[in-house]
Amino acid sequence: MxxxxxxxxxxxxxxxxxxxxxxxxxxxxxPRHVLGKGFIAPSDKLNVAGVGIGGKGESDLWNFYQSGKANIVGLCDVDDRMAKTSRSRYPKAAYFHDYREMLDKMGKSIDAVSVSTPDHMHAVIAMAAMQMGKHVYVQKPMAHDIYEARVMTKAAHQYKVVTQMGNQGASGDGVRQLREWYNAGVIGEVDTVYCFTDRPVWPQGIAWPNPDPNIPAGLDWKLWQGNTALRDYVDGLLPFNWRGWWEYGTGALGDMGCHLMEAPFRVLGLGYPTAAECSVATQYTKPWTRSFHPESGPIASHITLTFNVNGRTVKLHWMDGGIQPDRPEELGSNELFGDGGNAILFVGSKGKMMASTYAENPRLLPLSRNQEVHVPQTLARVPGSANGHYAAWVEACIAGYGSKEQKELSSNFDLAGPLTEIVLMGNLAIRSYNVQEPNPKNPKSFIYPGRNIQLQWDGANMRITNFEPANAFVKRTYQNGYSL
CATH class of the missing domain: 1.20.5 (Single alpha-helices involved in coiled-coils or other helix-helix interfaces)
Structure with missing residues (x-):
């Protein structure tokens, strides 16, 4: 022996x-893991592989590389057209179409994986990487449905990996300034928050397009669909308009919710919501005919989430499609509300404060208060602010999970997971609103039992307790052999 x-x-x-x-x-x-915990690879850099390397994925990889502490060693995309820039920028990196093949062939050479695919594939890719002990950076929202977010949050600790979600505003100075004002009691206790956006800027509330037999060269359409039911190819879905379809995307909420709701989540210490309700806009496709397309998000919505925060009720209002709350009376007639199209507004017992997208440009209301109120800085800032979100993850991965050198990240899955669940609860409310059942009084018509009610949420058990059909939107059924 x-x-x-x-x-x-x-x-x-x-x-x-x-x-x-x-x-x-x-x-x-x-790779760092070959040398064992606490040792540094000869290159002293993190070996990163990217899945989804065009668009936002391309800029994510570039930010990791620009930190000076990352090697880009693997590239994966189902669409060669989207991969061109990254492939030319990192010519030594191996290129794949299927992330499973990349992880299988390069697993020993990869330390960390960046995931920037359409939303429906975030969880399965990130989980596959985490189960191999790879650190992960996942674009927002980190999951497509609530169950995925909960499983991913637990997996980060189970597999002892460093995690970060790509909502860079979480590392910005703005949210920290808002927290310092609130903690100092400048606006008193907050019971109402408004978040609004001008998204969607892609088609929603429409019928599924007619199929197009001309699949573009370089696109593996089956791989792109991944864990969803296979459909005929349609033109215009890629590279961006998939966001409007529940099968693949998470609508305006998924696109902007993590950027706008992160500030109230962090400032107020929100947990799981206790209730959700919504109203949505509908379209008229021809005189006296209302369109109904439950597989696509609405053109506009207003969602109200209720929270219990230390025994106090807090209401978080989400508005999209250009809907905005009443202008704060403290705001001048010609003064901009947020950044015009997007804003966060806190309504406190002693005053109000607002910010723009990513919690940038935080301001007390009326704006004259910003010259009068001064509170000490009590929260450490992230070097580089929002732009430092990427380097912070790279450095944390190099330090290793649970090491003394590891710095706290602004959107690790302990934070990003519950935030994502809040965002996705809004989508659950929207989809419940459109649940359609035959009308028992008139078989030729339908009723919508999920409308005009308040959904009651048991966060610990991930269940709506007063409308069973809503629970179908907590967890999807994967297709084509994919699993967590």
Whole structure:
């Protein structure tokens, strides 16, 4: 037995020396995990692979690279057209169409994975990486449905990996300024918050388009659909308009909710909501005919989420599609509400405060108060503010999960998971609103039992307790052999 142990140790030492020698000659990059916890690879950099490398994924990888502490070693995209820039920027990185093949072939050379695909694939890709012990950075929202967010949050600790969601405003100075004002009692106790956006800026509330037999060269349409039911290809869905379809995207809420709701989530210490209700806009496709397309998000909505915060009731209002709350009376007639199209407004017992997208440009109302009120800085700022969101994750991954050197991240899954659940609860309310059932009094018509009610949410058990059909939107059924 002792001889076998000695042989194993010798083999391990020989393998290490061989790999280190290869690294010194530039033919092999030793991933950090090969050297064990607490050791630094010869390159002293994080080996990152990207899944979804066009658009936002492209800029994510570039920000990791610009930190000076990351090697981009693997690239994966189902669409060659979207991959062009990243492939030319990192010519030494291996390129794949299927993330499963990349993880299988490159697993030992990868330390961390960045996921920036359409929303429906976030969870399965991130979970596959975490189960291999890879740190993950996942674009917002980190999941497509509530169940996925809960599982991913637990998995970060189960697999001992460093995590971050791509809502960079969480690392900005704005949310910290808002917290300092609130903690100092400047606006008193808050019982109402408004978040609004001018999204969607893509088609919603429409019928599924007619199929197009001309699948673009370079696109693997089946792989793009991933864990959803397979459909014929339609033109115009890629690269952006998938957001409007529940099968793939999470609508205006998924696009902007994590950027706008993060501030009230952090400032007020919100947990799981206790209730949700909504109203949505409908369209008239022809005289006296209202369109109904439950597989697509609405053109506009107003969602109200209720929270219990230390025994106090707090209402969070979400408005999209250009809907806005009444202008604060403290705001001048020509003064901008938020950034015009998007804003966060806190209504307190002693005053109000607002901010723009990503909690940027925080202001007390009336604006003259900003010259009069001064509170000490009590919260540490992230180096680089919102732009430092990326480097902070890279450095935390290099330090390693649970290490003394690891710095607290602004949107690790302990924070991003519950925030994402709040966002997705709004979508659950919208989809429940459109649940359609035959009218028992008139078989030729329908009723909508999810409308005009307040959904009661048992957060711990992830269940709506007073409208069973709503629970179908807590967890999806995957197709095509995918699983968590």
């Amino acid at each position: 002792k001889k076998k142990l000695n042989n194993a140790a010798d083999n391990s030492r020989r393998n290490f020396l061989r790999n280190a020698a290869l690294a010194a000659t530039g033919f092999y990059i030793v």
